[in-house]
Amino acid sequence: MENDIKEILITKEEIEAKVKELGETLSKEYQGKTPLMVCILKGAVLFMADLVRNMDIEVEMDFMAVSSYGKSTESSGVVRILKDLDTTVEGRDIIIVEDIIDSGLTLSYLVEMLKGRNLNSIKIVTLLDKPHRRKVDLKPDLSGFTIPDEFVVGYGLDYAEKYRNIPYIGVLKPEVYSG
Ligand SMILES: O=P(O)(O)OC[C@H]1O[C@H](OP(=O)(O)OP(=O)(O)O)[C@H](O)[C@@H]1O
Numbered sequence: 001m002e003n004d005i006k007e008i009l010i011t012k013e014e015i016e017a018k019v020k021e022l023g024e025t026l027s028k029e030y031q032g033k034t035p036l037m038v039c040i041l042k043g044a045v046l047f048m049a050d051l052v053r054n055m056d057i058e059v060e061m062d063f064m065a066v067s068s069y070g071k072s073t074e075s076s077g078v079v080r081i082l083k084d085l086d087t088t089v090e091g092r093d094i095i096i097v098e099d100i101i102d103s104g105l106t107l108s109y110l111v112e113m114l115k116g117r118n119l120n121s122i123k124i125v126t127l128l129d130k131p132h133r134r135k136v137d138l139k140p141d142l143s144g145f146t147i148p149d150e151f152v153v154g155y156g157l158d159y160a161e162k163y164r165n166i167p168y169i170g171v172l173k174p175e176v177y178s179g
């Protein structure tokens, strides 16, 4: 599996330190509140799990599944909701937890949809931001690392459902996806 990695972009230790910092920032920002942390499945599941353990305020967790990539390194542009929230979000403070913002299509669709549900507030936290590939105007409120325009895997991020359990963020060798 790790033979398919060309280069380590962000080490396990760098991820740990950054997630701790993001958790502390969110704890301060939401002091006295109980935000609903919304994990976007499946990529953000490892980040969510580590992030909430670095927050010392009361939080609730919920999960949404959307998919636009499938077995490709390019977004299809069609965002399908595979699982909606279980929680009623009216009046809540929502924190969307994402692993990566690339074209921005997934989140712009989701945020617009959620804004129609009478929230109190909504913020986006992402571990990785790939701003050069943006197709819509969307900026995270909090971001861990800005990365170059390369397809990355690990720490939740997949290519064709694989590599999610690699503990660091790595760049996949192009021959892996170009066949
Ligand atoms: O900004 P965008 O170009 O929309 O890309 C980002 C989205 O794409 C990936 O999800 P994917 O659809 O691959 O589902 P997954 O999390 O289950 O892998 C990633 O986890 C983000 O949700």
Ligand code: HPA
Binding pocket: 069, 100, 102, 150, 151, 152, 153, 157, 158, 159
């Ligand atoms: O670079 C990426 N890697 C994995 N999944 C992704 N979804 C959007 N961009 C990426």
Ligand SMILES: [Mg+2]
Binding pocket: 043, 069, 070, 157, 158, 159
């Ligand atoms: Mg994916």
